[in-house]
Amino acid sequence: MKVLGICGSPRKQATHHVLNEALQMLDEKGFETEFYSLRGKNISPCRHCDYCMKHKECVVDDDMQDIYPLITEAEGIIMATPVYNGGLSAQLKAVMDRCRALGARDFDFLRYKVGMAIAVGGDRIGGQELAIQQIMTFFILTGAIPVSGGAYGANMGANFWSKDTLEGVKQDEEGFKSLRKTVKRFSNFIENFEIKK
Ligand SMILES: Cc1cc2nc3c(=O)[nH]c(=O)nc-3n(C[C@H](O)[C@H](O)[C@H](O)COP(=O)(O)O)c2cc1C
Numbered sequence: 001m002k003v004l005g006i007c008g009s010p011r012k013q014a015t016h017h018v019l020n021e022a023l024q025m026l027d028e029k030g031f032e033t034e035f036y037s038l039r040g041k042n043i044s045p046c047r048h049c050d051y052c053m054k055h056k057e058c059v060v061d062d063d064m065q066d067i068y069p070l071i072t073e074a075e076g077i078i079m080a081t082p083v084y085n086g087g088l089s090a091q092l093k094a095v096m097d098r099c100r101a102l103g104a105r106d107f108d109f110l111r112y113k114v115g116m117a118i119a120v121g122g123d124r125i126g127g128q129e130l131a132i133q134q135i136m137t138f139f140i141l142t143g144a145i146p147v148s149g150g151a152y153g154a155n156m157g158a159n160f161w162s163k164d165t166l167e168g169v170k171q172d173e174e175g176f177k178s179l180r181k182t183v184k185r186f187s188n189f190i191e192n193f194e195i196k197k
Pocket residue numbers: 009010011012013014015016082083084085086087120121122123124125126127162163164165166
């Protein structure tokens with residue numbers, strides 16, 4: 001069972017670290033994982049040219065072409081974002097919008113895949129929940145199954161306070177509690193759906 005983790009930060013810092021930790025937890029549970037960082041990648045926003053509606057592929061030849069097959073092949077998707085201005089990063093949003101081309105080819109391209117979100121803010125209350133909600137909304141409207149870790153620690157998913165540093169995020173015990181709970185539920189959902197399919 002494959003899990004794709006997309007890191008929406010342009011840096012190899014806090015978000016990269018926590019997504020890596022999440023994928024390691026899944027490796028230990030026997031999942032095949034792939035880490036895809038948007039750092040240094042050339043992924044332009046959707047042009048809404050509607051080329052994909054006619055030709056079932058995106059006309060823009062950039063790094064998004066590498067992500068399309070990874071999304072298609074994965075059973076589970078983790079989207080991790082730094083909090084920028086109270087929401088998700090523009091880098092991650094561009095990936096979501098460019099998925100229009102996958103939807104043009106197969107309306108159900110994410111249906112029954114399981115999705116979880118990680119948000120890392122410099123402030124303790126900096127917009128993590130809204131950033132997660134934006135990722136959850138993407139999962140809902142594409143037919144994926146959005147999961148959190150549940151009440152008592154991971155209500156919305158994995159939620160971190162970095163204090164703007166890598167060291168800061170490493171010290172965020174509550175954040176790691178929310179990550180462990182969310183990864184546990186995420187992996188259970190994928191396994192249960194695989195058994196029923
Ligand atoms: C353009 C920009 C906007 C930001 N806006 C917020 C914000 O609204 N709330 C917040 O908590 N942190 C904000 N931050 C801080 C980052 O979320 C924080 O430093 C985070 O750890 C960055 O993740 P990274 O280390 O993976 O790059 C912002 C940072 C940048 C560059």
